Amino acid sequence: MKRTAAVVRNRVPRGAAGDVADVIAQSRFVSRMLRELGWSVVEVELGSDLGEAVNTLQGIRPAVVFNLVESIMDSDELANLTPIIFRKLGLPFTGADSSVLFLTNDKLAAKRHMLSVGLPTPAGVDETGLKRGRFPGPGRYIVKSRCEHASIGLDDSSVMDITGADQLLAAMAARRHRQGGACMAERFINGREFSVSLLETADHTAEILGSAEIVFRHDMPVKIVGYDAKWQEGSEADLSTVRGFAFRRAEPGLTARLERTARDCWDEMGLSGYARVDFRADAQGDLFIIDVNANPCLAENAGFMATAREAGRKPSDVIAAIVDGALRRHIGEKKAA
Structure with a gap:
């Protein structure tokens, strides 16, 4: 008898942009590979009603969950909730655990951790840090979304020469909407x-x-x-x-x-x-x-x-x-x- 794998991804709204809809292509590809490997595959969408997905998984009782969830309620920041759900249901799941997703989804938190353990990463700061006097100094910076991924809002104008904290603070505030929320800036490595x-x-x-x-x-x-x-x-x-x-x-x-x-x-x-x-x-x-x-x-x-x-x-x-x-x-x- 074939074992069942649940391929779980976030629900994608009709007409979504390519960076959001890409998870559908991932789900189809992974499902095809699993079938080639002899698995029975059920694809499960996770939307804003988490209970709906929980009930579906409880009904399936898969041998493994292939976790492709990239966002919940259109927020990458909430994707770390899915491993908690799978573990609560007693289901094996692929990829990183919730604490690791929480850390890596927050680029500034990840940077702080890397610096604390001696991993090389450019100096970075967010708006709160700038307001508290933590400006790393003049130079060239790249402004990114802090918690959203897929290079949201990232283009040539994201890279800028900065002389002072107020200038960088204004740049981050101006880009907040187009980059999906809170921003961070890091020293730009031109190479x-x-x-x-x-x-x-x-x-x-x-x-x-x-x-x-x-x-x-x-x-x-x-x-x-x-x-x-x-x-x-x-x-x-x-x-x-x-x-x-x-x-x-x-x-x-x-x-x-x-x-x-x-x-x-x-x-x-x-x-x-x-x-x-x-x-x-x-x-x-x-x-x-x-x-x-x-x-x-x-x-x-x-x-x-x-x-x-x-x-x-x-x-x-x-x-x-x-x-x-x-x-x-x-x-x-x-x-x-």
Whole structure:
């Protein structure tokens, strides 16, 4: 008899933008891979009525929940609630636990934690910090949403030269609406951009699936991966930011430093299941973590799966490893209880 997997994702409103609707493509792809692996699959939508999803899962009693929920009530900040629900129901679930999602979904909290454990990350601050006199000093900054993801509102104008705290405070206040709420700013690292994809192993350590570089077109005025580069396929921004892997062979020392720092990040941030760590390198070659992605996008053409394919891993094998990790953690938790 086939075991049942529940693929749970957030409900997507009709006509939603690409960054929101992308979770549908993820759900379909993951479901297809699970069926290839011999699972019976039920796709479950989680909307504002959490009780509805709870009742559905109680009726299904799946052997595992594949957690693809990226937001609740249109807020990425609430996505950390889903592991709490799954654990309360006694169901194994894929990916990061609630405390880790809470930490990584708040970019400033994640930054503070990284700095406290010695992980390299650019100095950052939010509006409250500026009002309390914590201005890191003049220089070039990038203003981001603090808790929303998918590069919401991020474009060339997000990068700015700042001379004082009041100027940065005004810039964050002006961008609050377009960037989905509270903003933060961090020192802009003007250099190359990389990502490292990681997968949990049988002994709960991190396997490096591989690393990739975003190769920026040389004449780009501001070299960032903004909203259009991610979600407007065929746009100038998209065509100017190309994923590449050649540096791995050409620069083994850089590759080793990226992967070593990504492993340290996995351990210090308490990541599990699968993750992606994004870096920038400055002109001196120093590395800085700019984002920690717990439960990164698993769409077929997204960075995590592209990196896995480059490493010779079949997508179905990656999905199988993620599910196996969820089942192992659940068994371990039951034994420890």
